[in-house]
Amino acid sequence: MSRAVSSVSGEVSAGRRLVLHALGLGGMAALAVAAGLVPPARAAEEAPAWPKNAFAQKDQAHALDALYGKTLEASDKVSLDVPEIAENGAVVPVSVTTSLPNVTSISVLIPENPYTLAASYRLPEGTEPSVSCRLKMAKTSDVVVVVESAGKLYGAKKQVKVTLGGCGG
Amino acid sequence: MPSTIRVRAVAHGESTEVQSLIQHPMDSGFVKDKEGKLIPPHYIEVVSFECNGKTVFTAFWGPAVSKDPYLKFSFKGGRKGDELKISWTDNEGKSDSIAAKIL
Amino acid sequence: MIGRIGSIYRAAAAAALLFTSLLPAASAGPRIDPAGDQRAFQAYFERAFPGVALDDFANGPYAVNKEMRKQWEEIMQFPPYDFALDDGKRLFEAPFKNGKSYADCFPDRGIGIRQSYPYFDLRSGEVVTLDLAINRCREQNGEKPLPYEVGDMAAIDAYMASTSRGKPFDIRIPDDPRALAAYENGKKFFYERRGQLNFSCASCHVQAAGRRMRGDILAPALGMLASFPIYRSDWGSMGTVDRRFVSCNEQVRSLPLKPEDEAYRDLEYFLSYMSNGVAIAGPGTRP
Incomplete structure (x- = not known):
């Protein structure tokens, strides 16, 4: 999980100048980001790095292992809202919410996609255990959500059917 | 150049609801262009949200996140008028950031 | 055999x-009877979809399918056309090299006028769509016309539609044989079968409206153009009415016409007139 972020070149790109401009008042951390010395994800204190290894896994067990090093138990306290039939596999709205306490992360896995892990969110204390996003699905698949609560993993899943569009497929 | 980030952050009592939309192709690496060549993967890896100097949310994304990605979450501790900073970086090392006031 | x-x-x-x-x-x-056609057309959809309000037909498949509507409502919390809308406003307000701007070409300086397009121009004797008017405006002011279907044209459309939201389609067919002929030509295009699949526009959007064609729910033809331009997830970008006509023609495996071809303009005239009373809701989103 704490593998290094892919290397960032030392060049000051246009994007980085934007960062410099926008974070101009943000102190030394922001300057370090702007100079390309530190990836922005690290600029915030103790922010974990992009989990490269987990995103490279092609099945659920390996993705979970790479991401958390733990296994999952099903929980009815994790609620997942996805469409039964996606209106378009390119844009599938996914909403996750849970009544579990001390949630530190929420991840979404799509086992039938080429890479299983779609998104992983880190929730510091004070952030509500609920997130909505839009994901791509290559074909009909379960959508598996994983909630890390008090150090344990709880999950829920639902199938989303992905059909080719009649108009444009 | 207009920002690639749109954000709406609204305080409801203790909680601030944040919605954001980022303009980004999020190319998965599995789609071919008109000439039949694979479009290389190009996607945002990290988005971070900070309020009053504290990280309130971090998103790690892979190529399965939709084009022009959308995100919604809520956090406690933000107040109307506080500044929310959002920044992203992608797998090509490009980045952008913006600061928005909580409404 | x-x-x-x-x-x-x-x-x-x-x-x-x-x-x-x-x-x-x-x-x-x-006998060309646009008003009678319109009554019959709207009555057909009211019968086919009882309980769907007239204005809701602007929302296409989302008006007639609950599951789709829920996904749409989620997407509309932060619609993907927002970027195009902002681009469109900027482009619309930017002056041409001669100091004039789009506002100088249109009634009410181009604000809140989408519902009146297309119209029949009695001087030139042809149907003028909003996109054609936008390009004519550019040419009159010494600017190159924009490509149709996508990009800046769709963005300007999006902005102009957004200033007209809530205003019902108000298409007029003047009592002029040329206008009636244009209307009739558009109607013919709508009901004529074409392509290897031998579909007419009406096969999908009247007869099979609201039903599923593989993964898609077919939008009712009533109100169909009221939410243009649209961001289609399938395109991953914005498209104008022309883009939709071209892609529909391609989908039934027929040779599409050029954008703003007279037949397409007549079709847009017919379809918009059929939707008189449906409030403009553009820009919109579609699967």
């Missing part, structure tokens, strides 16, 4: 000949 097919063809041709030769005798010549 070949002989059998040949004889079927001959029989069909003979039947068609008989039918066409009987037709003029059966009716006393074609």
